[in-house]
Amino acid sequence: MRNEKAAIRNWTRLQSRLGRQAARSVVGSGLLSSLAGIGQAWCAAVVLGHALVAWQVGGQGAAFPAWPFILFPALAMLRALCMIRADVAAAQAGIVGRRRLRGEVMASILAGGPALLRRTHSGVLASLVVDRIEALDGFFGRWVPASVLWMAAPVLILLPVGIMQPRAAVILGLCGLAVPVGQAVFGIGAAVASRNQFLAMTRLQARFLDRIKGIATIVLAGRTEDETRRLGDAAEELRVRTMKVLRVAFLSSASIDGAMVVAFILLAVLDGRQALAMQASGSSPALQQAVVASLFALLAVPEFFAPLRSFALAYQDRAHAQGAATAILDLPEVTERPALDGARTVNANGVMVAFDDVGFTWDPARGPALEHVSFTVPAGETLVLAGPSGAGKSTIMELLLGFIAPQNGRVLFNGAPLQSIVPDALSRVVSWIGQKPVLFAGSLRDNILFAKPDADEQELANALRSAAVDEFLPTLPNGLDTQIGEGGFGLSGGQAQRIAIARAYLKNAPVLLLDEPTAHLDPATEKSVFESLQRLAVGRTVILATHSAAAHMFKGRRIDLQNGRVINRQGAA
């Protein structure tokens, strides 16, 4: 637990450091803008002081100096430019940070590969990449610059104020120091409160989402009234718990308000007393100077507290970052696969596949998935893996695909251990068709060319014909350019499987792995898909995992698996 917390803190710190470079321009503009604001306060103070003293003397004082009237609008323009620059730079910093993180997370996901999906739902990963990282915009754009500015800008403002009126600087400084103390006290309080409530809050939020997703089940079970009432209760509880946290959290911004109010009142009262005394003694040039300094200090108060306020506002952006950190740290790190001495490629013409006493365990609690499995499939022959699900068929497939490595024994391609083959070479020799092919959002053509982006029209046409895609092509609205996948035209299970077969034709790899390719098809479709697969199998080394009775169409070796062991062999397997 403590380790995890430290890891999160380190991650946040690392991200702050990385983000600070991009935020440098935000900080620079912010500081310049603060300085200009102070300059403006000075201009206004000079004008006001002059007017007040002139009034006090009897209306006819010296003429107003011209420079404040020129400097003030000039500084206003400068500040506006600074603001634009700071805003744009903040947006840029947010973009740079998110792009970098997204790249890193995608790399981790790709490195983790399909094995990752066993631990984490694909929807969760997608929302990490999209939403969680999107929510970090404020962390890079607001929090990182604010975490520098909240110290630097007030100090910068204190300097001129101190020169003009040291006492005001002391008051401002002390009030300013009270802010971090208040932040710390109430911030910790809020953190404790939210930790106490957090689990309950997330659970309640998840409940709403869950009930909405399952709304049909609720309605059809006739439980609408019940669930509505419970949802109302949950929402009420969520409110009560959230308010408990906010009650403390808002105190931290109230502490800033309080410090600012104290500064205002102290300055007004103390400087007023001084002015009153000076006015009585009637020394007008000294009075004017003192009044200008006092007004200047008063006008500088909002400028002084503005960066502290944005710091407090940006605090929640930091919380977002910590939330994302938990999820990101959960991903596997990208490690370069060690370049083995024996790293080699496989001769692409005819591959013999063999298992040599292979054992694999996913989860020790559930026992081994494979134990002492050995078989050999000579180049160009077919092996059928039979047995109920859970017997280990899918594990064999994942081993052959290189998604996982055997814990005992060896997987051999043409006699070479799989682990010594470079991944690119392995993916070149193996084609795989699973239960349900993933269709990517895009045209049918893109989906098939996925297997070989540089295929020419002739190759594509051959693949379409061999996989019998051309049989249903005319029924699609735009033929090969029909959009399929998410948000596109829905294809039936059999049609989708034919696309997978077409991909395999295009890829033209010597080893063909078929993992229950007809599990979701009706018998008529299953038969015709098997026919296409039979054509595809010619001349390739095929390993077919299935519990379909129609598998007898594939002549060749066969082994029966049960509980991760080979219980029966047919042919020369």
Next chain:
Amino acid sequence: MAMQDQTSAVQPPARLHTMPVQPTARFTDWQAVCVIFGLWRRQGVRLVAGALLALAALACGLALMQVSGLRLAGCVLGEVVVTTALLRWVGVGRVTLRYAERLFAHDAMFRALADLRVWFFQSLAHGAAAGLGFRRAGDMLSRLVSDIGALDGLYLRIVVPLVCAGLTFPALLVIVGRQSLVLGVAVGVLFACSSFLVPWLIARSGQKAADQAAHLLAHLRISVLDLVGGLREIRAFGAEGRMLARVQAADAALLQGQMAVARRAAFANALAFLFGQSAVFMVLLAIGGILLPRIGALEGVSILFLTVAAFESAVTLTRAGLQAGIMGVSARRVVEMAVQPAAANTQVMHENAPADTSIRLNNVRFRWAEDRPWVLKGLTLDIPAGARVAILGPSGIGKSSLAALLLRAASPQEGHIYLGGEDIATIRPDAVRSKMAWLSQATHLFDDTIRANLLLGRPDASEDDLWKALDQAAVSDVVRALPEGLDTWVGEGGIRLSGGQGRRIALARTLLAPAPILILDEPATGLDAQTEQEFLRTLNTVSEGRTVILIAHRLTGVEKLDRIWRLSEGVAKAAAA
């Protein structure tokens, strides 16, 4: 068993057959926002009180700067215009009111949001929108949920600041105008520009940007889902680089769009700021008597401090304008999904369901929407009470539509469905559903305990009933072996159970329901052949005395059936019994 279940659990959500969801009602963003405000009427007092508190806090804030300036200036002139006590009161008022305002406004907002969520759930449940869930548009629905979350900004970030600005405006006009009419009008116009005109302009231009941003975000989401869901394909085809490039392109497009919005917002912000600076500058000019009629020094100080403070609060409105577009879109999506045209529900349906449970479909024609093809084209079926029938056909032929019609999740465009001789259109939907228990791939396991999931089928079931149902569904051994037994948390969508176990828990729930008719829509999907046969054999015995309607793409041969129909071309053809 375990292996199979794990692989089926990692399949991406079934996307092949998710039909596009088409809201039937059309709203403009503004109308949608009005509907939302209408819903919040119940919390109206609190919401208004929150806004008033905000106003009071703002007034104190304005006064604080003004009176401290006045105090100082008064001293210069040798008089105490503002007492220390007044200063202190304004100061304390400013801090406490601001705190109270934030607390109160947030509380009111959460109450209103809670109402909104309950209303949304209820509308979805009551409207034809239940058909949505039936058609497995789960992702769509979860996006709507985040839309509702986005609406909290509507009150806190738009309504409250707007109300405050709306009252600051006349106050500023009067206070400044009393000293100098010209200056008052000038400052007033500048304030209006800064807090109304600029936010309005940015909101107007932001609407299109919000639509586009939503589109780009959806695009990124799809390409990421493709990459994550397709990890196997990608690894198998060595396509890592290509897919990564695709995601990065979508990411770049999104970020570029955001940059354009950010740039525009930065200019709007600066423009609003310059309006404020112009106002302060004019006050300075008036104090100096340059170009504008001169005003008194004391009044000058008071007006200057007031103007500075007033414009400071106006800055938040530019940001509000920027978010208005996004919130309008959110409001529209939520309202369109929830508010269904009343026409479909106007028929009188007070009838209770008759005791007889025979079902007859007479020449039923059905399609999901006007622009979708006909699914059923004159379907006629006769299912006597207590019969065991199967309806077969390849996927997409209309089997699930038939289930939706029977359960009244959808209504036929032509023809009639009779339950015990009564047209089900005249029977209350919940009365119809109390007669039918439903199990399909879309049956949802809730993120709750096994017990709570089972009790959904029959809330008054005893412990024995639960175990009996689990026994019948052949899953009681599994549950018994779990350390927490019936109180085991099943996780989101039953993710902590294996796929097959989850299906059987869902079956147990269906069997637990006291309904005389069981509608089983592909109940064995995801089970291996052996488990499937066992499962179907259980069905033969447990459903004794109930009508069973089995919907499947094929039979395994172990089912005991009285009748079999094959669906094709929108009609049913009798097959061998």
